[in-house]
Amino acid sequence: MATEADERELRAHFEETVAADRRVEPRDWMPEAYRATLVRQIAQHAHSEIIGMQPEGDWITRAPSLRRKAILWAKVQDEAGHGLYLYGAAETLGADRDDLTRRLLEGRQKYSSIFNYPAATFADVGVIGWLVDGAAICNQVPLCRSSYGPYARAMVRVCKEESFHQRQGYELLWTMARGTAAQREMVQDAVDRWWWPSLMMFGPPDAASPNSRRSMAWRIKRHSNDELRQRFVDMTVPQADRLGVTLPDPELRWNEERGHHDFGTPDFAELARVIGGDGPCNAERVARRTAAHEDGAWVREAAVAHAQRRARRTDDSGVAR
């Protein structure tokens, strides 16, 4: 048992590590609240990647060409990979994989509200890549310098791959925007539906985000929700202009004095409703994840049985002779 003096010293060492911008590694001493905050954030992030496979996964069989199918397949596979990197990072904190899955299925851990909106047309696939993955990149690039080493390293991989996601989305829209009038209409319609939910991805406004300040002090987070939201708007406006679409916000305009765009306030009451479970697709997303988990149980059990039989037949390296 650590005495009080020991704990004071350990805490001082932890604070010093974080303040000096060094990384905290798995077996280092860390305050319980730091560990709990990280597990919550990383698990929520991992769940988002896994649930995030669904809106676009629906379009794999309906993508209009083999090229688009192959791209979408690779992207959805990446999302699975991102989820796994992140579950791995959560496990370094002592979280248990099966327990994390259970918490997701029972609604005790959240995932990003954005994935509770439906992907209605193929243009939505493009807009998800451009706006949703674009917003995710804004959120995630600073996490590559997060104070917790395994999380930061996982985010480096994720960010490298997200760049492909965003570009394929923009290219898809670029192609449609140069197509028929009906295609251009589909693009604008998708932008109209996804713009505000994308802005909500940055979370509630700073004043209403009680955990943010502590996460920033611990350097888990590097920028506030509102800073990142502003950065995203500033990045996106010229991309929308080039694409020839209108972002559905009458208050959106360049503010010379601030050197940033002014923009309207997202409907944070809607955000709270969707997070609370009352979005267009919440029940459907969790039901589908639950079905996949239950339908896959025999595969997991068979793999264990197979591994045990192989272990009896071969040496203990697990590699067949």
Place this chain on the structure above:
Amino acid sequence: MNGTEGVDGGWPLFEVFVRGKRGLNHVHVGSLRAADARMALTHARDLYTRRNEGVSIWVVRSADVTASAPDERDPFFAPSGDKVYRHPTFYEIPDDVPHI
């Protein structure tokens, strides 16, 4: 690496090491769960080398890793701390001596 091993009859945890290209060391890239080492290898390929990141993969059960204590102030590393004479900069040599 937390040594969690097959809780609830689930799959054990493996650590994954990838050699990026010939001439480089294998480097730890993360972990994954698999029923056995062979499955861990194929999962590691799908998870960590989707974009030609590797030419060779090692997997090892996390439970089989023996690690030093994490704290960098740990006396475990003390023996190298006071031996500055192991570094070339310890030795003062006139500036005009060539090739040394």
